[in-house]
Amino acid sequence: MRRYRCAAAGCGWHGLLDAPRPAAWALALPRRPLIAAALGTGMLAAAATGWWLHKPVKDERVMVGRHVVHRGTHLEGDQLPTAHPLRLELPAALLDGEPEGFAETPEARLHARRHCAWGLPGRNPYRGSAVQAMQTAQLSPTVVKAIAADIQAGRKVDRVTIRNDGIVAHKSGRVFDARRVAMTYGMTMCVDTRVNFKPGHTEDGDLYEAMDEDGRIYAVMVPDVCGNVSVLGQRFVKSTPEAAAAATGGDPRPWLRLPPELRPRMLPDKLRYTDYREPKGDGEDGGGDGELPEPGSLLLAALALAAAVGTTLRARRRRG
Template structure:
């Protein structure tokens, strides 16, 4: 499986290479804001504008994603990077080398200050794409001059890291989601103190304020140890013996 680095801060699974040979298998389920905010090399003001454009549907281009090219009103590098899968998984690069040469998947392109994001219609996997020419260079989706073709690395190319399969991507996403899932009480255990919820970082075990344990009040009395009961019984026996001896002595004096 490709190298996985789970961030403890944002709980995001980062994979170096993933397969996108089966579009739609792992659609992105997070929000636009969450996805764009992960592109930390893009200036924050640019990210804010990109989020607004995507959420309002103000696309700069509609492009056809093919096996070897991305064609639209502009020319684009054929490589798609930083693609989002599932709830919180990001793949540095994706391969589509098993696509048929005639296959096309449409996507909306949003650009701000030379930073472009592409959102395929089939899956909504927010990704990054690089524009390489000005308007009109691509000749449009349906015809005209063909966009410049840039060789896409194949699985057999030197230095190519094996792409994670869709199942591996799904597993990585599940691991990242588990890292942020709050602990829940075991269903078979009925606590006399009610249900307590715990911090999602799995390090704090302090009950939250919605439980009886967190409310101020007198501390419960400690449960006596067995030795305590033994000492109490011995003390009572001594007192009882003293009382009996005193009673006998007083009876003897009265006689």
């Protein structure tokens, strides 16, 4: 029923009459323009939210070990696990706290940790010596002596640019892993340190190399900004016929079949503990740079859907 009123001159009738039945498609539409506009707005908000949730979002958070950190932040890492090889090499006092006056002993080892984030260059410059850093990193005495002398004399072999996605040597083009740096800060050596600059930020440094008694070549980086003596491991190793022959020949030292310029620069064995001990999915091998959920997007979706439902219920009450 609908209420009608006669608008003709001298006619004062008004009353209820059967309303004409609208077409089926019109029955689903709100009867009032204001309600229709509100409901339409809610539906558009819900649609926009759905699009936003499916839009790829580059999150500026990364995994460092089991920690979630924002780009450009500093993380001082964790204690070494019980089974870590460095625990067998270092005094117990260096595994849990940094002792007083430690910097005064040149031949001593550094305090050891792992899973650090290097996000604020210059925040905590290294206070020890190159010898202390390389000894703690388990480099051979031959390598320690050679690189320490080169650092003292400024005889670098190359320059590097340090980025979040890799540490790149200028002349050789080698790319070192930016997630597995054995880096010093203060009086600490932190293994599995991750470069964690703000997006687009870079630093430069000097690169030094030396060969040990077995013919392996190791790379040590000293950044310009804070002098953090760091041992690097090459990220990509190009496959060559010589490398393939060496890998299948059963030679205990297959790298000797390669000329020095083609030998990969790897971390010492005792610094590559997580390569085979850590479970996948902790941010080391299983997606440390992956996108993380955006809590703000989920909240927006909930608010939009709540607004749409509320508008629909109000419209129904008014029609009833």
